[in-house]
Amino acid sequence: MAGLWLVEAGCSKSNNSNNNPFGVTARVNSKTFHAFQTAAGLYANYYQVGGVGTVNGDTVFLTIYIATPVTLNATVSTEDNAFAEIDYVIHRSNVPYASYSAFQGQKGPAYYTVTAIDTAKHLIQGTFNGVLSQNGAVSDVPDSIVITNGQFNTSYQ
Numbered sequence: 001m002a003g004l005w006l007v008e009a010g011c012s013k014s015n016n017s018n019n020n021p022f023g024v025t026a027r028v029n030s031k032t033f034h035a036f037q038t039a040a041g042l043y044a045n046y047y048q049v050g051g052v053g054t055v056n057g058d059t060v061f062l063t064i065y066i067a068t069p070v071t072l073n074a075t076v077s078t079e080d081n082a083f084a085e086i087d088y089v090i091h092r093s094n095v096p097y098a099s100y101s102a103f104q105g106q107k108g109p110a111y112y113t114v115t116a117i118d119t120a121k122h123l124i125q126g127t128f129n130g131v132l133s134q135n136g137a138v139s140d141v142p143d144s145i146v147i148t149n150g151q152f153n154t155s156y157q
Contacts, residue, residue: 040124045083046083049124058090086147113128
């Protein structure tokens with residue numbers, strides 16, 4: 001599932017508490033990630049929630065894949081579900097430079113919790129964190145990154 005995020009259509013459950021402002025935010029190796037653009041979509045087996053931001057002068061794509069069906073307020077581990085994944089891709093000069101992932105059977109662990117979902121308004125909200133490992137051998141970036149205090153609150157198609 002690793003890749004860039006796109007928007008698709010669909011719906012399933014209904015509940016929303018909207019306590020977080022819209023967007024995707026996190027701490028990545030003690031640096032702040034705040035998406036200046038977000039998008040989300042519902043696919044056959046997962047929601048895809050993504051944000052684009054800037055960290056250390058690099059453009060970064062952060063994507064959370066949320067397995068369906070969603071159980072509200074349940075912590076899901078990327079080790080336990082084939083459709084749970086978190087990706088972090090650093091772009092330099094407008095091309096992918098280094099990528100990190102946590103997904104089932106390899107890398108991680110990473111976790112997410114969906115705290116609210118409103119299928120009538122197409123909104124999804126939750127938290128995420130974890131350790132993502134580099135997908136390759138780029139020498140001037142760390143082998144892994146630690147994501148803490150991750151939050152998402154966005155609309156989906």
